[in-house]
Amino acid sequence: MPIRETFWNIPHWAEIAQYLVGLLTILIFSYGVIRRVRRWLQGRPQRRIDRIGSRLWSVVVQAVGQARTLQDIYPGIMHLTIFWGMIALLIGTILATVDWDVAHLLFNVQFLTSWVYVSYELILDIFGVFLLIGLGMAIYRRYIIRPDRLANMPGIGFKRDDAYVLIMLGLIGITGYLVEGLRIAVAQPDWAPWSPVGNAIGNAFIAFGDPSNRFLHYALWIIHILIAFVALASIPYTKFWHLIAGPVNIFFRSLEPAGKMSAPTSEEEPGVKEWRDFSWKQLLDFESCTRCGRCQDVCPAHASGFSLSPRDIMIKLDTFIWQPTNGRNMLGDTISADELWACTSCQACVDICPVFNDQLSSIIDMRRYLVLEGDIDPQLQDALANLGRYGNSFGKSERMRAKWTKPIQPKIKDARRDEVEYLWFVGDYASYHTSMTDKTLMMAKVFQSAGLDFGILYDGERNSGNDVRRVGEEGLFDMLAEKNLVTFSKSTFKTIVTSDPHSFNTLKNEYSENGNDHYSVLHYSQLFDQMITSGQLNVARKLGYKVTYHDPCYLGRYNGEYDAPRRVMSALGCELVEMPRNKENTFCCGAGGGRIWMEDPPEVAERPAEMRVKEAASLSGVSILVVACPKDLVMFQDAVKTADLEGKLVVKDLIELIVEATEMNLSETEEQN
């Protein structure tokens, strides 16, 4: 009967020595883990133990199932095979230990017998092959393909650490097979074919050497065991640490909506200056980073030539915490202000990270400190001062906020006085920016002719504060939100609608924590989608345009709304040709996170907006880029000029298509005046 002869050919003293080395391994391992955990606990508190069920499920899907890792096919499969190969071998080893040194030793029974044992052998052999295939893919990718995202690490020693992991795993796999092969070559059990790889190696030994060489088996076994123990003991000290930190980090991930930014962890000292000012979860982020570089690949700032790489932020912070700083400061020397200000808060890095790091939260927390210190771009300073004083970044009087309504008859209701169903939160750009106000007028006209019961807040509206918050000016965000909430509380309405995804995001996700969630918030694309479906908005003419569409970060990635604008375009008779980067993979226009208020540094080769319009223009037969965000319109119209695409690509707001398709007569209002 097939049975596992654990410790075949191994003298009893070696068996005992193995357990002693094992104990030592556990001690070294535990010391390393305790050292890590004590470091986390030096961070600021942050509550992350609610909804245990969802957290465990996250770990199952993302750590065990590797769902996000698999989104990138080649590295995904590579990692999956290594991971599951190793896990299966680990489980196999644990089963063998339990079989021999628990069941057999204490109860004199073994369960790795008969068909259970042969399937055990077969499965382990197959997973061993997976491991070696994955390692082969990794070696080919890291050392032959050499993708950009694995290059130019900020610091030394990382190459050694990366190679160490591959070498150790490779040695464990190969020596394991050799030991098995030698055992089979000598013992030649009947069930050897159930270990196809081990059997093949055994046959090779028989063909080429002395099959009775028990010393070789014995020596290889010792090497195999030692390598395995060294690898285990080194987990908390090397890149292997992500095996533990990764799943733990996934467990403690934020379960809040992406659009709801965490308030500063300390009210007295908002912002992060020293590493201990980070929360324990942020410190865990830095340790979990595997330097895979996916975040760097999708970062619009990095692509444009800004000094920012979210990958490097994580790596540099981890290095700073764990290695001697030699008197260097964290902010300024390790992480520069330029890097932090380059971020557009597009969330792409956060959404792609396989271990669920939140690079953005660390960037914003460090920005919060820079804001406190007044270490900001002069243009940004003007914008913030204007926002504080006038409630808009344009530095115009709030009494001019509704100036665009002048030609409109009948006058738009003032939601502060008259009850309305929809409160239209117009937003700064739509209210003040000269290239936007004609679109704002169109929207009013469409609302009016569709008989929508709506009103605006006139001079009572303030900037929603979405970007102010992401700049790191939390106090100003609070002030703006308080003012808007007071105005909301004096007005009667059911739903807020806005064309600005940034306002949409913060009104929907961040105003509610200030105690007001008696209303729902809609993006104009969602409202138009409803109005077209219900027949309230009548599409008189199918446009027949071939268009492409840019998903705004704060509508798409932040709030998951991809379909409503697409349904509207389709209802208007537009054929949508997707850009290569669409929906979840949309590419930021570069305006978010307060970037629209800042000057671009000279090293910026090609701005994100220019790359994006080129992407749109490269689609065959497409000459219209549809946007659903006032900032996008401003950014892309400018980029079309600077990228020399005038005449080839036109940027249109969704509302322009609606006006065309509903055959609305816009001059009518003006004639009445």
Added chain:
Amino acid sequence: MNIVVLAKLVPDLVEELEIDDSGIALDMTWLRLIINELDDHAIEEAILLKERTGANVTVLAPDIEGVDDILFTAAAKGADRLIKIVGDYESGVNNLGLARVLTPVIKDLQPDLILAGVEAHEDLDGSIGPLLAGYLDLPFIGYVASIELEEGKATATKEYPGGLSAEMEVALPVVLGIQVADEPPRYVAVSKVRQAMKTAEIEELEAGDFDLSGGPTIDRMYQPEVGESATIIDGSLDDIADSLIGIFKELGVQ
């Protein structure tokens, strides 16, 4: 080292200015007030000097609506003492009147350096710096862009039109009119201002009656009157030259 900075609020030009019914003053109903920009520079310069030398900074301002904000903002930047001069500003106070009220206050504070914005857009009777210097019997340098402090003396860099600058050494105490601070006024986070509101204290001093004598009397205040609009001459260089010559002849240019 004691530094006293004068700051005041002036109409914010973001709003359209309107003349009230009397025809000799601005309509205050719609006015919004903002710190005089050059006073903001004076505060910044004082804070920079404090950071360099450890000086003590007192900010002094007339008690007009919004004054608490500018004082607390100054405290958030690092000002040590905040004083507002309470009085009847409703009927209009000129710089002469203000300087007369401020003179004893400033004397009591025994400053080594008195800084004020070199001008404000609503100064109708001259800027406050020279007036104060006169009443205090102290020297005055205006249009100062940079200050170095040493024991008992200051070196002020004064800007002249045409890109000229002069360095002047002056014994303390002195009144300096600030044109621009060494660095642009810093940004103060709202949370810092809110913190200052909790911790800083604004002292109040009574102005008593203002003596406005010696100042100008306003007969009429009015919006700029629109002149004839400019004509843009299009065409080739020769055409433009020809029409110009035509216009000159018409105007009787010999």
